[in-house]
Amino acid sequence: MPELPEVETVRRGLAPAMEGARFVRVELNRPDLRRPLPKDFVKRLEGKTVAGLGRRAKYLLADLSSGDVLMMHLGMSGSFRVAREGGERTPGKFHHERASARTHDHVVFHMSSGARVTFNDPRRFGLMLIVPRGELETHPLMREVGPEPLGNAFDAAMLARACANKKTSLKAALSDQKVVAGLGNIYVCEALHRARLSPRRSAATLATRAGKPTPRAETLVEAIKAVLHEAIKAGGSSLRDHRRTDGELGDFQHNFRVYDREGKPCPTAGCSGTIRRIVQVGRSTFFCPVCQK
Ligand SMILES: [Zn+2]
Numbered sequence: 001m002p003e004l005p006e007v008e009t010v011r012r013g014l015a016p017a018m019e020g021a022r023f024v025r026v027e028l029n030r031p032d033l034r035r036p037l038p039k040d041f042v043k044r045l046e047g048k049t050v051a052g053l054g055r056r057a058k059y060l061l062a063d064l065s066s067g068d069v070l071m072m073h074l075g076m077s078g079s080f081r082v083a084r085e086g087g088e089r090t091p092g093k094f095h096h097e098r099a100s101a102r103t104h105d106h107v108v109f110h111m112s113s114g115a116r117v118t119f120n121d122p123r124r125f126g127l128m129l130i131v132p133r134g135e136l137e138t139h140p141l142m143r144e145v146g147p148e149p150l151g152n153a154f155d156a157a158m159l160a161r162a163c164a165n166k167k168t169s170l171k172a173a174l175s176d177q178k179v180v181a182g183l184g185n186i187y188v189c190e191a192l193h194r195a196r197l198s199p200r201r202s203a204a205t206l207a208t209r210a211g212k213p214t215p216r217a218e219t220l221v222e223a224i225k226a227v228l229h230e231a232i233k234a235g236g237s238s239l240r241d242h243r244r245t246d247g248e249l250g251d252f253q254h255n256f257r258v259y260d261r262e263g264k265p266c267p268t269a270g271c272s273g274t275i276r277r278i279v280q281v282g283r284s285t286f287f288c289p290v291c292q293k
Contacts, residue, residue, distance in 0.1 A: 002074050004149065004182030005231035007058045010080060013091015015053045017082045017115035018062060022049045027108040033126045034075060037107075044068055044130050045109070057145045057181035061136070068130050071141070075125030083116040146178045149224050154180065156221045159206060160213035166203040170220075171280045173203035180224070186259045187227055189286045193258045195223035196268070198292045199278075199285045230255065258286040266291060 002010075023045040031037060038044070049065040062070040081090050107119040107128060119126065131139050146162070147154040162179045163170075173179050174188045183191070192199050197216060206217040234255065257267045258275050266273035266288035273290030 001076055001184055002058065003184040003187050004058065005187070005228055005234075007060065007074065007182070008055055008232050009235050010074070010091050011053055011055045011060055014060070014080055014082065014117065017084070017111055017113055017117055018050045018109075019053050020050065021111040021113035021115070022047065023109055024112050025110040027110075029106050029108070033078075033106060033121060033124050033128060034073075035127060035129070037128055038130050041128070041130060045070065049112075056142065056148070057177060059142070063133065067133055069133050069136055071127070071129045071131055071136075071139075072119070073127040075121060075123065075127060077123040078119060078121035078126035081118045081120065083118070084114055144178050146176075146181045149180050149182060150228055154221065154225075156206075156213035156217040159221055160217045161207070161211060163203040163217075164207035164211045168203050169199060169280060170197055170201045170203050170206075171199035171285050174224075175281070175283070182228075183224070185283050185285075186256070187224075187231065189259045190227045190257060191220065191224040193268075193287060193292060194227060195220040196291050196293065198289075199280060199287050201293070258288065261286060 026042045026045045028037060028042060044066065045064070048068070050070075051063040051065055054061045054063065058073060060072040062072070064070060079090050081088050101120075101122070104120045104122045105118050106121055106124070106126075109117040111117060119128070129141075136142060147158060159180070163173050166173050168176075170192060171188055174183055174191070175185070189199070195216070197220060206214055206220065208214055261275045262277040264275050266275060268288065268291045271288060271291040273288040275286055276289055278285050278287075
């Protein structure tokens with residue numbers, strides 16, 4: 001599933017096509033994605049202008065001139081293609097290749113910018129909903145979402161509070177969207193390696209008995225922010241999607257320190273460890289047992 005840096009990269013790729021533009025025509029090629037599309041979906045979009053395209057956790061949020069917000073989630077396999085005169089591209093770099101078979105083109109936005117924005121999603125775990133702006137924060141999909149890791153509010157004190165009474169591992173705690181939004185398997189592994197903390201360590205050790213952040217919490221917050229900033233800068237991760245058509249997108253995955261690097265030498269300076277893979281909560285965790293404590 002795409003993580004925060006990938007979604008943010010998609011947002012940046014879509015913004016020039018959508019921001020300030022009007023939905024001239026909306027094509028729906030099926031009635032549902034993961035959930036049914038709203039019955040009045042087309043009517044609530046056509047003729048409306050996108051005032052801004054934002055992001056919260058892994059949701060893209062298009063603010064409409066009508067006061068509604070179009071919520072979009074890529075799910076497991078969703079992607080957008082932006083077509084203009086002279087070519088088509090897929091914003092965002094993904095660890096798993098995106099499909100482009102036309103049979104999976106479920107929603108098409110014809111924008112007044114001249115761009116055609118197509119949502120393609122073979123597995124249909126993606127989502128599009130329209131919610132009045134005033135109801136967004138209390139929407140069932142949004143109200144339990146934790147802090148944005150790149151926001152100023154997310155700091156060691158906040159992370160320590162969220163983890164103080166947790167019985168789970170650090171890996172599980174950071175993967176929990178209520179603790180921090182937008183992180184998944186890749187960036188949790190990367191952040192823990194950078195912070196030199198074992199994924200098996202108890203999450204509660206980020207807090208003192210009094211609930212104050214330990215130095216580990218400070219280090220971890222810095223590592224999370226650094227990993228995400230670098231990934232966004234590189235345009236998200238990608239293994240096989242080489243349909244790279246705008247020069248600013250890079251391949252962050254070449255910079256992975258531990259993710260998918262089982263058996264390789266640990267990249268920490270002076271560390272003689274070898275990257276190991278274990279399974280936690282049903283997902284692969286990659287880490288160095290020597291320098292991550
Ligand atoms: Zn190491």
